[in-house]
Amino acid sequence: MKKNVFQDQWAVCYDQSNWFVSLRNALDGLTTEQASWKAGEQTNSIWEIVNHLIYWNERYYDRFQGIAAWETSSKNDNTFAPIDGWNWQETVEKCYLILSKWIDAMENSEEDKLDGLATENLDYAWSSVLSNLTLHNAYHIGQIVYIRKQQLSWDSAKGVKG
Template sequence: MSESNHAFSQPLVKSLAGERGHIPIARALPDLTPELAGYTIEGIPYSIYQLVKHMGYWQDFMLTHLEGGKPQPPASVQESWPAENTPADETQLQEAITHLLEGVDKAIAIARTVQLDEPLAHFPGETKGGLLRNIASHNSYHLGEIVLLRRLQGAWPPPGGGYPA
């Protein structure tokens, strides 16, 4: 790995984990209940559960590209959002959270090992580093929405604290 690749890899890993500018993703989700995750607020188009599933969908899509695959893009962005607001039960919620966090771990492992300026086989004009940055920014964007929804429900900060508290 080149020196410049290594220099960018370290902050990219922190961004993927959520350690640059906001709470780490894993700390914002562990205490979610099906009721909290599925709660809807008038005027807000999605629940926390839908956000977690949407984040996992696009993270999977980008990870497939990073692993050399060619994922089938959705016919419409709406397909990346689950129809159900609420998980069926605690198991379904925990599976969605675990899936998202395992994808974050996979993206971090890739960021630590690949040549970041390497182009992607099935994504013309994009590099591995660019797509990893996209995962980090997409997750960060939606994590902010999760934090806001939790605040609106009076469910912030999570155990262990959050910033801002």
């Protein structure tokens, strides 16, 4: 049962708009200039938000696959930094790839894994981690849509099914 819920949550975050717009819809047609745009110095660009999503989704995907967690930045703000040498399209494709991998991981995982501890260093069940991770994605997808509305690059026809 939990597995099915997480499969649905990952699919909605990735490419199946439902109660909120999927990331694929939120980024569709976005130019490099639009992805780089900031409303002010204290805000993040869409590109920076996508970098942040890649960082956290990949980090926990690796853990879910049994790969030891790699060294992390001491500041969450650093996770928004550009990935060296990547252009906007490469960044988008990397983000789509990791979300696609999560969908496959959910499909191929055993239900009881979701009740187990996420890692030896965390006292959280995978179900808790995955719940927070998908909510984290939804939160930032909302930010992306909001930024697109600010810059007048949002097509309201990309709405939700809810």
